[in-house]
Amino acid sequence: MSSSDIELIEAQGRIWSYSYSFIINKCLKCAIQLGIPDVIHRHSPGPTSLPALASALHLPPSKHDALRRLMRLLVHAAFFKLQEAEDHYYYSLTPASELLLLPDDRAEAEVLKAPPVHLFLGTDHGSLSAWFRRSDGAAPVEAVLGMSFWDAMAREPSLMQTFYGAMSGDSKLVARVLVSDCCKELFRGVGSLVDVGGGTGTMAAAIARAYPDINCTVFELPQVVPDSQDQEAIIGLPNLQFLGGNMFQENIPHGDALLLKGRRQLREDLEKMQGGGTAVAWQQREIRKGDLDRHGRWE
Structure with a gap:
């Protein structure tokens, strides 16, 4: 295989990687909705085995292998740590997943549990290309909705509550340092x-x-x-x-x-x-x- 062929394969891999990068977001949101970080936290200081995790989540046996694959991806993304022993899998939290625990001051998790902003606002990522072709100074969301993000959010109380809840959680974390x-x-x-x-x-x-x-x-x-x-x-x-x-x-x-x-x-x-x-x-x-x-x- 020539060097140009290798470069083409690597380029294709990069395109696939970014095309499917949304999967990490989907899997992380799924883990939060299931309560995986909290289950692992309750089992600390020791790691949590895959069967114990599935049992605590009340998942049917048919979904246990899917849970293993979900966790494998999130381990790869550094949201969890994996320990293997005698063909058994054990999971523990990382600093990133510790931020996703659900006391009142952990509103980072609430952001990912909420529906995406574009679903609230009736827009999608494809509208960005149309915005580039416009000659006016409107922001992308203004070009689609005819109003600013803030005005649109004011009309959608559930989005406003989620947004400011997330900002409050972030502020609590920053305030500890400040x-x-x-x-x-x-x-x-x-x-x-x-x-x-x-x-x-x-x-x-x-x-x-x-x-x-x-x-x-x-x-x-x-x-x-x-x-x-x-x-x-x-x-x-x-x-x-x-x-x-x-x-x-x-x-x-x-x-x-x-x-x-x-x-x-x-x-x-x-x-x-x-x-x-x-x-x-x-x-x-x-x-x-x-x-x-x-x-x-x-x-």
Whole structure:
């Protein structure tokens, strides 16, 4: 076989690999819906055998071999560890699957349990090619639906609940690091903080609990802000308040620090800062030292 033939075979393999990459997502979603990570977790500290896993999941005997093949794929994707002994298979969790356990602070699993976004919005991945041929500035979802993703989500309460539930779970994980000792210097001298696009207040609540002297404000769309009568019952923090508004249309409230988590358009957000202040961006790639002048404006 010539080198060109080998390259063609390798190229074909790459195409097949990416064409069927959706299978990992389907299998992971299946594992979460079945409760596989939780079953293995309950059997810890030791690994869980394949028969024990099938029994705990109440699967019919005809599906045991299919379960083995499902687990083989997820082991390959590093979601589980496999130990083999005398033709028996034993499984344990990895850091990735530990994130998929189902206490309240593990909302990552809820994202994958939910139907895909395109099913909610009536779009599919094929619409992306049509979007490329358009000359206007509409986003792909706007080209299909005639409205933004956020407007479409506001019309679908179940999607909004899933989306913000997932964001809350992610924020809880990030907040553990943000309020730890390694980040204390970020909050030195800060008396007020505004969480821009702070969702239901998970991140701001963690900061408010860790730093009771900091007055925290969550600035978010009105339909996302919890009902006023429920805020104290949900959060119960005197140094945390919610303010409804649109960061793209209104000035961001004044604060000694702004918290922007995962923002891709920090330039526009930071230009809305009133006066001096500190910008805390969780994704370091989004903002670099020296990008802001002493007034907190983009240079």
